[in-house]
Amino acid sequence: MSEIYSLLKNKIEELKKNTKYFIAGKSQLGEDIIAFEIGSRTDKTILVQGSIHAREYITAFLLIEIIRYLKNFEIDGRVIIVPLANPDGVRICLEGYEFIEKKEQKEIVKNILKRSDRKLYKANANGVDLNVNFDANWGQGASNFFDYPWYENYVGKYPNSEVEVRTLIDLTKKVAPFLTLSYHSKGNVIFYGFEGQSKKSKENEKKYLEVIVDKTGYAPIFTQNSTGGYKDYCLLKLDIIGFTIEVGNDYLSHPIGLEQLDSIFNRNKDLIIELLKVK
Numbered sequence: 331m332s333e334i335y336s337l338l339k340n341k342i343e344e345l346k347k348n349t350k351y352f353i354a355g356k357s358q359l360g361e362d363i364i365a366f367e368i369g370s371r372t373d374k375t376i377l378v379q380g381s382i383h384a385r386e387y388i389t390a391f392l393l394i395e396i397i398r399y400l401k402n403f404e405i406d407g408r409v410i411i412v413p414l415a416n417p418d419g420v421r422i423c424l425e426g427y428e429f430i431e432k433k434e435q436k437e438i439v440k441n442i443l444k445r446s447d448r449k450l451y452k453a454n455a456n457g458v459d460l461n462v463n464f465d466a467n468w469g470q471g472a473s474n475f476f477d478y479p480w481y482e483n484y485v486g487k488y489p490n491s492e493v494e495v496r497t498l499i500d501l502t503k504k505v506a507p508f509l510t511l512s513y514h515s516k517g518n519v520i521f522y523g524f525e526g527q528s529k530k531s532k533e534n535e536k537k538y539l540e541v542i543v544d545k546t547g548y549a550p551i552f553t554q555n556s557t558g559g560y561k562d563y564c565l566l567k568l569d570i571i572g573f574t575i576e577v578g579n580d581y582l583s584h585p586i587g588l589e590q591l592d593s594i595f596n597r598n599k600d601l602i603i604e605l606l607k608v609k
Protein backbone atom coordinates (compact mmCIF):
# COMPACT_ATOMS: atom_id res chain seq x y z
CA MET A 331 0.00 0.00 0.00
CA SER A 332 1.30 3.48 -0.83
CA GLU A 333 2.49 5.74 1.96
CA ILE A 334 -0.23 8.34 1.50
CA TYR A 335 -3.10 5.84 1.20
CA SER A 336 -1.96 3.99 4.31
CA LEU A 337 -1.63 7.33 6.15
CA LEU A 338 -5.20 8.17 5.15
CA LYS A 339 -6.51 4.75 6.26
CA ASN A 340 -4.68 5.03 9.59
CA LYS A 341 -6.12 8.48 10.26
CA ILE A 342 -9.64 7.19 9.57
CA GLU A 343 -9.09 4.15 11.83
CA GLU A 344 -7.76 6.45 14.57
CA LEU A 345 -10.82 8.68 14.26
CA LYS A 346 -13.19 5.69 14.46
CA LYS A 347 -11.86 4.89 17.94
CA ASN A 348 -13.16 8.10 19.49
CA THR A 349 -15.80 9.47 17.13
CA LYS A 350 -19.36 8.35 16.47
CA TYR A 351 -19.56 6.84 12.98
CA PHE A 352 -21.47 4.43 10.81
CA ILE A 353 -20.88 2.65 7.52
CA ALA A 354 -22.94 4.42 4.87
CA GLY A 355 -22.23 1.80 2.21
CA LYS A 356 -19.55 -0.10 0.32
CA SER A 357 -17.50 0.94 -2.69
CA GLN A 358 -17.34 -1.04 -5.94
CA LEU A 359 -14.30 -2.89 -4.56
CA GLY A 360 -15.94 -3.50 -1.19
CA GLU A 361 -14.32 -0.74 0.88
CA ASP A 362 -16.39 0.83 3.65
CA ILE A 363 -17.70 4.31 2.96
CA ILE A 364 -17.65 5.81 6.43
CA ALA A 365 -19.80 8.64 7.77
CA PHE A 366 -18.71 10.40 10.97
CA GLU A 367 -21.33 12.07 13.11
CA ILE A 368 -20.82 15.07 15.41
CA GLY A 369 -23.57 16.68 17.44
CA SER A 370 -27.00 15.27 18.09
CA ARG A 371 -29.62 17.73 16.87
CA THR A 372 -31.05 15.61 14.08
CA ASP A 373 -33.42 18.39 12.98
CA LYS A 374 -30.47 20.60 12.01
CA THR A 375 -28.03 18.61 9.94
CA ILE A 376 -25.24 19.55 7.55
CA LEU A 377 -23.81 16.78 5.36
CA VAL A 378 -20.24 17.16 4.10
CA GLN A 379 -18.45 14.88 1.66
CA GLY A 380 -14.98 14.85 0.13
CA SER A 381 -12.76 12.98 -2.31
CA ILE A 382 -15.54 11.98 -4.68
CA HIS A 383 -12.88 12.82 -7.27
CA ALA A 384 -9.90 10.57 -6.67
CA ARG A 385 -7.03 12.98 -7.35
CA GLU A 386 -8.60 15.49 -4.95
CA TYR A 387 -7.77 13.31 -1.93
CA ILE A 388 -6.40 16.32 -0.05
CA THR A 389 -10.08 17.00 0.75
CA ALA A 390 -10.25 13.69 2.67
CA PHE A 391 -7.30 14.80 4.81
CA LEU A 392 -8.98 18.20 5.21
CA LEU A 393 -12.26 16.69 6.40
CA ILE A 394 -10.46 14.41 8.87
CA GLU A 395 -8.81 17.51 10.40
CA ILE A 396 -12.17 19.31 10.44
CA ILE A 397 -13.82 16.40 12.29
CA ARG A 398 -11.06 16.47 14.90
CA TYR A 399 -11.44 20.24 15.23
CA LEU A 400 -15.24 20.20 15.53
CA LYS A 401 -15.04 17.75 18.40
CA ASN A 402 -13.69 20.60 20.58
CA PHE A 403 -17.01 22.43 20.36
CA GLU A 404 -20.56 21.97 21.55
CA ILE A 405 -22.17 22.41 18.18
CA ASP A 406 -25.76 23.54 17.82
CA GLY A 407 -26.81 20.97 15.26
CA ARG A 408 -25.43 17.83 13.71
CA VAL A 409 -22.72 17.32 11.11
CA ILE A 410 -22.39 14.14 9.07
CA ILE A 411 -19.01 13.97 7.35
CA VAL A 412 -17.91 11.46 4.70
CA PRO A 413 -14.20 12.24 4.21
CA LEU A 414 -13.64 9.57 1.57
CA ALA A 415 -16.59 9.16 -0.80
CA ASN A 416 -14.49 7.40 -3.46
CA PRO A 417 -11.97 5.18 -1.63
CA ASP A 418 -11.21 2.94 -4.64
CA GLY A 419 -10.45 5.89 -6.91
CA VAL A 420 -8.11 7.47 -4.39
CA ARG A 421 -6.18 4.24 -4.04
CA ILE A 422 -5.97 3.89 -7.84
CA CYS A 423 -4.68 7.47 -8.12
CA LEU A 424 -1.97 6.69 -5.57
CA GLU A 425 -1.07 3.11 -6.54
CA GLY A 426 -2.35 2.07 -9.96
CA TYR A 427 -4.37 -1.07 -10.77
CA GLU A 428 -2.24 -3.91 -9.34
CA PHE A 429 -4.00 -4.04 -5.97
CA ILE A 430 -7.44 -4.61 -7.53
CA GLU A 431 -8.70 -8.15 -6.97
CA LYS A 432 -11.94 -8.05 -8.98
CA LYS A 433 -11.09 -9.13 -12.54
CA GLU A 434 -13.49 -6.86 -14.37
CA GLN A 435 -12.44 -3.68 -12.58
CA LYS A 436 -8.75 -4.58 -12.83
CA GLU A 437 -9.08 -4.81 -16.62
CA ILE A 438 -11.02 -1.53 -16.84
CA VAL A 439 -8.51 0.43 -14.77
CA LYS A 440 -5.49 -1.24 -16.42
CA ASN A 441 -6.80 -0.15 -19.83
CA ILE A 442 -7.37 3.42 -18.67
CA LEU A 443 -3.95 3.73 -17.09
CA LYS A 444 -2.27 2.50 -20.28
CA ARG A 445 -3.32 5.75 -21.92
CA SER A 446 -3.50 8.24 -19.06
CA ASP A 447 -1.56 9.54 -16.07
CA ARG A 448 -2.44 7.73 -12.85
CA LYS A 449 -1.94 10.93 -10.82
CA LEU A 450 -4.77 12.65 -12.71
CA TYR A 451 -7.27 9.83 -12.03
CA LYS A 452 -10.68 11.18 -10.94
CA ALA A 453 -13.04 8.22 -11.47
CA ASN A 454 -14.02 5.12 -9.45
CA ALA A 455 -12.96 1.52 -10.13
CA ASN A 456 -15.40 1.33 -13.07
CA GLY A 457 -13.82 4.34 -14.73
CA VAL A 458 -16.96 6.39 -14.03
CA ASP A 459 -16.58 10.01 -12.91
CA LEU A 460 -18.90 9.90 -9.89
CA ASN A 461 -19.62 13.61 -9.90
CA VAL A 462 -21.24 13.44 -13.34
CA ASN A 463 -23.11 10.18 -12.65
CA PHE A 464 -25.91 11.61 -10.47
CA ASP A 465 -29.42 11.79 -11.88
CA ALA A 466 -29.50 15.59 -12.26
CA ASN A 467 -29.67 16.49 -15.97
CA TRP A 468 -27.31 13.55 -16.45
CA GLY A 469 -25.25 13.68 -19.64
CA GLN A 470 -25.92 17.35 -20.40
CA GLY A 471 -22.62 18.77 -19.11
CA ALA A 472 -20.19 20.41 -21.52
CA SER A 473 -17.29 18.07 -20.65
CA ASN A 474 -19.35 14.88 -20.43
CA PHE A 475 -17.89 11.81 -22.11
CA PHE A 476 -20.00 8.82 -23.16
CA ASP A 477 -17.84 6.36 -25.08
CA TYR A 478 -15.94 4.23 -22.58
CA PRO A 479 -14.58 4.20 -19.00
CA TRP A 480 -11.98 6.91 -18.60
CA TYR A 481 -9.92 8.65 -15.91
CA GLU A 482 -12.31 11.61 -15.91
CA ASN A 483 -15.68 12.83 -17.28
CA TYR A 484 -17.17 9.45 -18.25
CA VAL A 485 -20.82 9.65 -17.15
CA GLY A 486 -21.43 5.89 -16.81
CA LYS A 487 -24.01 3.75 -18.63
CA TYR A 488 -27.00 5.40 -16.94
CA PRO A 489 -27.72 7.89 -14.12
CA ASN A 490 -26.92 6.69 -10.58
CA SER A 491 -25.30 3.55 -12.01
CA GLU A 492 -22.47 3.62 -9.44
CA VAL A 493 -22.70 2.20 -5.94
CA GLU A 494 -20.78 5.16 -4.44
CA VAL A 495 -23.35 7.54 -5.97
CA ARG A 496 -26.28 5.54 -4.62
CA THR A 497 -24.58 5.40 -1.22
CA LEU A 498 -24.44 9.21 -1.03
CA ILE A 499 -28.04 9.52 -2.20
CA ASP A 500 -29.30 6.99 0.38
CA LEU A 501 -27.26 8.66 3.12
CA THR A 502 -28.64 12.09 2.22
CA LYS A 503 -32.22 10.81 2.30
CA LYS A 504 -31.56 9.09 5.61
CA VAL A 505 -30.01 12.02 7.51
CA ALA A 506 -32.11 14.73 5.79
CA PRO A 507 -29.66 17.65 5.89
CA PHE A 508 -30.77 21.24 5.30
CA LEU A 509 -27.45 21.90 3.56
CA THR A 510 -24.66 19.92 1.92
CA LEU A 511 -21.03 20.80 1.23
CA SER A 512 -18.99 18.96 -1.39
CA TYR A 513 -15.25 19.42 -1.10
CA HIS A 514 -13.21 19.36 -4.30
CA SER A 515 -9.95 20.83 -5.54
CA LYS A 516 -8.95 23.25 -6.97
CA GLY A 517 -9.35 27.00 -7.69
CA ASN A 518 -10.45 28.63 -4.41
CA VAL A 519 -14.01 28.99 -5.70
CA ILE A 520 -17.52 28.07 -4.57
CA PHE A 521 -20.01 26.68 -7.08
CA TYR A 522 -23.60 27.33 -6.14
CA GLY A 523 -27.05 26.99 -7.67
CA PHE A 524 -28.36 24.78 -10.47
CA GLU A 525 -30.70 25.37 -13.36
CA GLY A 526 -34.15 24.15 -12.33
CA GLN A 527 -33.67 24.49 -8.56
CA SER A 528 -36.69 25.66 -6.56
CA LYS A 529 -37.33 29.35 -5.95
CA LYS A 530 -37.24 28.67 -2.24
CA SER A 531 -33.75 27.14 -2.36
CA LYS A 532 -32.53 29.99 -4.58
CA GLU A 533 -33.79 32.47 -2.01
CA ASN A 534 -32.47 30.48 0.99
CA GLU A 535 -29.01 29.78 -0.38
CA LYS A 536 -28.00 33.46 -0.39
CA LYS A 537 -27.41 33.78 3.34
CA TYR A 538 -25.34 30.59 3.44
CA LEU A 539 -23.31 31.57 0.40
CA GLU A 540 -22.50 34.89 2.05
CA VAL A 541 -21.11 33.07 5.08
CA ILE A 542 -18.99 30.74 2.94
CA VAL A 543 -17.55 33.63 0.92
CA ASP A 544 -16.91 35.62 4.09
CA LYS A 545 -15.24 32.77 6.02
CA THR A 546 -13.14 31.24 3.24
CA GLY A 547 -12.46 34.20 0.97
CA TYR A 548 -13.26 31.99 -2.05
CA ALA A 549 -15.08 33.44 -5.06
CA PRO A 550 -18.71 32.41 -5.74
CA ILE A 551 -19.60 31.09 -9.21
CA PHE A 552 -23.07 30.13 -10.43
CA THR A 553 -23.00 26.58 -11.84
CA GLN A 554 -23.19 26.48 -15.62
CA ASN A 555 -22.47 23.83 -18.27
CA SER A 556 -21.93 21.23 -15.57
CA THR A 557 -24.50 18.59 -14.59
CA GLY A 558 -24.83 15.26 -12.78
CA GLY A 559 -22.99 16.30 -9.63
CA TYR A 560 -23.89 15.56 -6.02
CA LYS A 561 -24.84 19.14 -5.19
CA ASP A 562 -26.84 19.33 -8.44
CA TYR A 563 -28.79 16.25 -7.35
CA CYS A 564 -29.38 17.76 -3.89
CA LEU A 565 -30.79 20.95 -5.42
CA LEU A 566 -32.76 19.41 -8.27
CA LYS A 567 -34.12 16.16 -6.83
CA LEU A 568 -34.12 16.63 -3.05
CA ASP A 569 -34.60 20.42 -2.79
CA ILE A 570 -31.63 20.62 -0.41
CA ILE A 571 -29.22 23.53 -0.67
CA GLY A 572 -25.76 22.44 -1.75
CA PHE A 573 -22.41 24.05 -2.43
CA THR A 574 -19.27 22.74 -4.08
CA ILE A 575 -16.13 24.16 -2.53
CA GLU A 576 -12.95 23.96 -4.62
CA VAL A 577 -9.95 24.29 -2.32
CA GLY A 578 -6.37 25.14 -3.22
CA ASN A 579 -4.84 27.68 -5.53
CA ASP A 580 -5.43 27.08 -9.22
CA TYR A 581 -1.71 27.24 -10.01
CA LEU A 582 -1.08 24.07 -7.95
CA SER A 583 -1.04 20.83 -9.92
CA HIS A 584 -3.10 17.71 -9.22
CA PRO A 585 -2.94 16.04 -6.83
CA ILE A 586 -2.38 18.89 -4.39
CA GLY A 587 0.42 18.07 -1.95
CA LEU A 588 -0.26 17.60 1.75
CA GLU A 589 2.04 20.54 2.54
CA GLN A 590 -0.94 22.73 1.52
CA LEU A 591 -3.19 21.16 4.14
CA ASP A 592 -2.55 23.64 6.97
CA SER A 593 -3.41 26.72 4.96
CA ILE A 594 -6.50 25.09 3.41
CA PHE A 595 -7.61 23.87 6.86
CA ASN A 596 -7.29 27.38 8.32
CA ARG A 597 -9.56 28.82 5.66
CA ASN A 598 -12.23 26.17 6.19
CA LYS A 599 -12.09 25.05 9.82
CA ASP A 600 -14.77 27.39 11.24
CA LEU A 601 -17.11 27.27 8.28
CA ILE A 602 -19.48 24.56 9.53
CA ILE A 603 -19.85 26.18 12.96
CA GLU A 604 -20.70 29.50 11.29
CA LEU A 605 -23.19 27.86 8.91
CA LEU A 606 -24.98 26.31 11.88
CA LYS A 607 -25.40 29.79 13.39
CA VAL A 608 -27.28 31.16 10.38
CA LYS A 609 -30.89 31.89 11.29
Ligand SMILES: [Zn+2]
Nearest residue numbers: 383386514515
Ligand atom coordinates in the same frame (compact mmCIF):
# COMPACT_ATOMS: atom_id res chain seq x y z
ZN1 LIG B 1 -13.66 17.55 -8.20
